[in-house]
Amino acid sequence: SYELTQPPSVSVSPGQTASITCSGDKLGDKNVCWYQQKPGQSPAMVIYQDTRRPSGIPDRFSGSNSGNTATLTISGTQAMDEADYYCQAWDSNTAVVFGGGTKLTVL
Amino acid sequence: QVQLQESGPGLVKPSETLSLTCSVSGGSISTYYWSWIRQPPGAGLEWIGYIYYSGSTKYNPSLKSRVTISADTSKNQFSLKLTSVTAADTAVYYCAREVVGPATNWIDPWGQGTLVTVSS
Numbered sequence: 391s392y393e394l395t396q397p398p399s400v401s402v403s404p405g406q407t408a409s410i411t412c413s414g415d416k417l418g419d420k421n422v423c424w425y426q427q428k429p430g431q432s433p434a435m436v437i438y439q440d441t442r443r444p445s446g447i448p449d450r451f452s453g454s455n456s457g458n459t460a461t462l463t464i465s466g467t468q469a470m471d472e473a474d475y476y477c478q479a480w481d482s483n484t485a486v487v488f489g490g491g492t493k494l495t496v497l
Numbered sequence: 498q499v500q501l502q503e504s505g506p507g508l509v510k511p512s513e514t515l516s517l518t519c520s521v522s523g524g525s526i527s528t529y530y531w532s533w534i535r536q537p538p539g540a541g542l543e544w545i546g547y548i549y550y551s552g553s554t555k556y557n558p559s560l561k562s563r564v565t566i567s568a569d570t571s572k573n574q575f576s577l578k579l580t581s582v583t584a585a586d587t588a589v590y591y592c593a594r595e596v597v598g599p600a601t602n603w604i605d606p607w608g609q610g611t612l613v614t615v616s617s
Contacts, residue, residue, distance in 0.1 A: 421601040432591055432610050433591075434606075438603040486557075488541060
């Protein structure tokens with residue numbers, strides 16, 4: 391089955407840039423989404439189709455996807471961005487696959 | 498704006514069937530795909546499956562033998578049944594809308610989730 395791998399945790403200082411990676415075999419050939427989940431809340435999509443931002447998502451959130459790695463980048467990270475982030479892709483065999491999640495800490 | 502709300506028992510006994518319903522407001526389920534996703538306490542997300550209003554379904558291969566997702570367009574609801582549950586099925590269960598295209602998908606929005614505990 392297809393697997394997506396994320397680092398368990400990433401730390402960033404306020405105002406700096408946070409990068410969260412998601413790795414999978416030939417992931418660049420797939421479309422990747424990213425979801426943000428704050429404590430006690432349901433996930434919310436922040437990026438879809440690799441680079442597209444849903445309405446209402448700040449432009450400090452951006453995505454890229456090439457080779458075996460997709461990256462969620464948060465520029466000018468704010469305290470409110472502290473959350474768990476999950477990548478997700480579609481696989482023809484497994485259907486929807488999620489990464490294990492990355493806890494972003496804003497120090 | 499589409500909103501989703503899960504409902505169903507919060508406690509299910511081992512070996513029994515977990516049944517949940519998702520009520521959709523602000524839009525018709527007769528478009529898009531409609532999904533169930535779960536999250537065990539302190540763990541990550543696991544996609545369970547989806548249904549298209551026509552009745553077409555797709556399930557996670559790891560759960561396929563135990564899962565049934567159905568839809569009632571007259572009530573604008575869709576449902577999840579998971580049979581022969583064990584403690585490993587204890588999780589927050591989310592319903593959501595899923596956009597599905599050729600080799601692409603995304604899940605948005607999500608319901609608030611409901612905790613189902615499997616215990617005797």
